[in-house]
């Protein structure tokens with residue numbers, strides 16, 4: 021217990037509420053070592069890779085981390101925000117936190133963001149909030165669909181930091197919002213507006229969710245069900261027939277069976293089935309990132325067109341648009357009820 025943090029502020033300082041937006045994480049640069057550091061932390065998380073450590077550690081260190089950082093670094097280079105020299109995921113998450121901070125400033129609420137892997141670390145931001153006098157903290161993982169590999173591990177990391185505090189603040193965690201009517205509405209409107217701006221009419225709209233090993237779902241992770249429910253509700257909101265929207269899963273990693281159908285093989289097969297005009301969005305991500313900007317908007321487009329597709333459009337994530345921030349603000353205010 022001797023390594024508990026000292027209480028760093030006087031007990032008479034005014035009580036504050038902190039709201040901490042949590043996202044996955046991203047490398048600090050596109051070079052081999054930056055990406056290796058980030059992937060090393062990410063892929064050592066037993067919530068993400070459930071293979072027993074004795075088996076996984078040599079595979080990770082001898083094979084994955086010797087080749088993947090180079091390949092991923094090249095992919096990050098294609099989407100890197102050169103103006104800010106930063107990763108889009110961090111730029112957008114910071115913009116969401118700044119925007120929310122302005123909206124909540126009148127209520128004396130401190131808003132910040134942190135990452136599960138990499139920087140800014142969850143621990144450093146929680147310590148900053150604690151030092152600023154936050155006695156109540158709301159953790160908001162920005163994942164619409166719950167998964168142990170994302171939501172739960174983001175909260176775990178926060179509780180690891182809280183474990184080190186002598187005087188812990190009161191803590192709440194925000195729920196997944198895959199079926200929140202406001203999320204469904206904002207997502208539905210983003211599809212409507214995305215399509216209205218196109219010079220073609222998509223025959224099919226793909227909702228491409230980040231994938232997960234099938235075995236995680238078999239053991240009880242509700243993620244797949246949440247994904248299907250989001251797409252069903254959005255279709256209902258838009259008043260579309262179910263056949264106009266299709267659920268797919270992207271970003272397969274490793275040799276095990278992942279959720280299907282896969283986004284990449286679907287995009288390669290659709291033109292042969294006569295579907296040549298598609299729009300695609302990625303509702304599992306509240307902020308655009310390598311998985312949407314490189315894998316879908318660049319790679320997915322290339323493979324669809326190479327397979328005989330004619331028109332392809334990527335509809336961006338909700339990011340920090342006004343509608344998205346209205347929704348985040350509403351969710352946060354709801355979760356703060358009784359504290360405000």
Ligand SMILES: C=CC1=C(C)c2cc3[nH]c(cc4nc(cc5[nH]c(cc1n2)c(C)c5CCC(=O)O)C(CCC(=O)O)=C4C)c(C)c3C=C
Pocket residue numbers: 044045046047068069088092107109163167169170230231232233243271273304305308309310311
């Ligand atoms: C077993 C591996 C992985 C699981 C399970 C997984 C689940 C999962 N991930 C997200 C969201 C994001 N993943 C991102 C990147 C990313 N994901 C994996 C692997 C698994 N993800 C890897 C190896 C990577 C790194 C990129 C690469 O090398 O290809 C990101 C983007 C980060 C960025 O910097 O832009 C996000 C966001 C969800 C929602 C999810 C399960 C539901």
Ligand SMILES: [Fe+2]
Pocket residue numbers: 230271
């Ligand atoms: Fe991922």
Ligand SMILES: [Fe+2]
Pocket residue numbers: 271310311315
């Ligand atoms: Fe990917």
